């Protein structure tokens with residue numbers, strides 16, 4: 001991987017923040033965008049801006065082609081079977097909500113069980129809480145072993161005919177912990193339950209193959225994988241999506257409308273009511289191209305190398321504690337840490353003055369962060385453009401900030 | 407940290423001093439009013455105890471808590487600013503501090519009333535931290551509004 005060349009592709013890395021070179025370590029929140037993606041947005045708006053699926057004129061045909069080409073790229077990126085299985089949404093949160101509102105409202109009933117894990121982002125907790133409240137169903141958590149791993153044996157003993165849905169994150173956005181999603185899906189597939197993978201932190205960083213995983217649904221956001229904001233993906237197996245009622249109603253999602261009634265359009269359009277986010281969908285396709293070109297194995301290897309480097313640095317620091325998974329095989333390039341005295345907000349504000357961007361707070365995972373006996377933590381998360389030199393800057397500045405507040 | 411400008415505005419020496427050596431942090435005894443304010447998003451906590459005298463003066467005050475330098479120093483500075491003041495003055499100071507952080511125009515007299523807490527003025531450049539600075543002032547408002 002040619003890091004120097006990659007860095008040149010990201011215009012923002014030339015930005016100065018408070019007089020310093022930007023060191024961007026908030027990639028789990030959102031990634032930066034390569035020029036290729038930015039240019040694709042400009043190209044659409046400058047050269048062929050037009051609505052899709054409804055015009056016969058040249059620009060509309062071109063816009064439709066590019067929009068659908070992008071869908072194919074996304075399909076290929078996660079190795080799905082059919083383009084129809086790729087639904088464009090605003091983000092992963094919307095994708096998860098669609099499942100809860102449509103599949104969930106039709107299939108989950110009183111006293112049924114929904115399982116999630118203690119590692120989830122609020123977006124993979126709250127929709128299920130609401131669904132369970134409405135249906136008087138139970139939201140259950142897959143238990144953990146003493147060492148903090150998912151307890152697969154206990155999980156096996158908890159599921160059965162009442163289990164309707166299991167939704168798990170592929171990688172924790174707080175701890176960087178990789179979950180044994182394949183094993184969980186395997187176990188789940190012995191029941192009628194459907195499986196949902198929150199792939200927000202996996203699809204951008206590692207090879208993900210929905211056929212190999214054999215999950216029923218998979219959700220992720222474009223903005224965390226070099227794509228624009230405002231575009232996300234809901235993958236679902238064709239037969240399941242096909243049975244599901246629509247989520248939003250209106251133009252594009254119908255095949256025929258009379259004054260009294262309407263027939264639903266085919267997949268994927270049944271779930272894409274109204275004019276879609278054309279430009280950003282196209283941009284996401286280019287983001288897939290860019291990542292594919294580097295190779296997801298290479299992306300992942302680079303990130304765990306940098307992640308490991310951060311871990312090794314923290315090992316020699318006295319007052320800091322790294323949260324979560326210590327074993328190298330089970331984590332990615334996300335490192336959350338706390339200090340025994342200095343509050344994360346002061347650390348975050350301090351680092352910002354040196355151009356180092358990290359995330360501080362509860363990381364949209366309040367229950368998980370609280371389980372460590374703290375309310376807020378600091379998090380550094382890496383991507384393809386981060387270097388060891390940047391980590392050195394981050395750690396040195398961190399020590400200066402510590403000194404200031406100690 | 408030498409090259410810091412806006413940062414030094416926010417974390418003035420006074421602020422760091424109050425953060426490291428909080429004033430009026432001894433819990434009260436006797437008949438006091440008490441409240442807790444906390445921000446669930448970052449875990450900042452302020453515990454405020456007050457004794458208001460018969461002639462409506464802040465006779466005793468105690469501020470303790472946990473959290474970031476801004477929330478904790480702001481509590482300490484607040485205790486200095488309102489100690490010995492009348493209820494009416496305290497209400498006015500509370501309004502003035504909020505106005506100051508919203509970057510509203512204040513008369514010299516209003517600015518003077520704020521006293522030591524003027525040190526948190528620099529926080530207005532960091533909107534996400536204003537909540538930290540106002541935590542203790544929210545607790546104070548809750549207790550004072552009863553009078």
Ligand SMILES: Cc1ncc(COP(=O)(O)O)c(C=O)c1O
Nearest residue numbers: 091092093121123173198200221
């Ligand atoms: C694991 C995980 N799930 C869900 C989300 C929600 O993504 P979005 O805000 O793009 O909907 C995030 C992003 O923060 C995440 O990291």
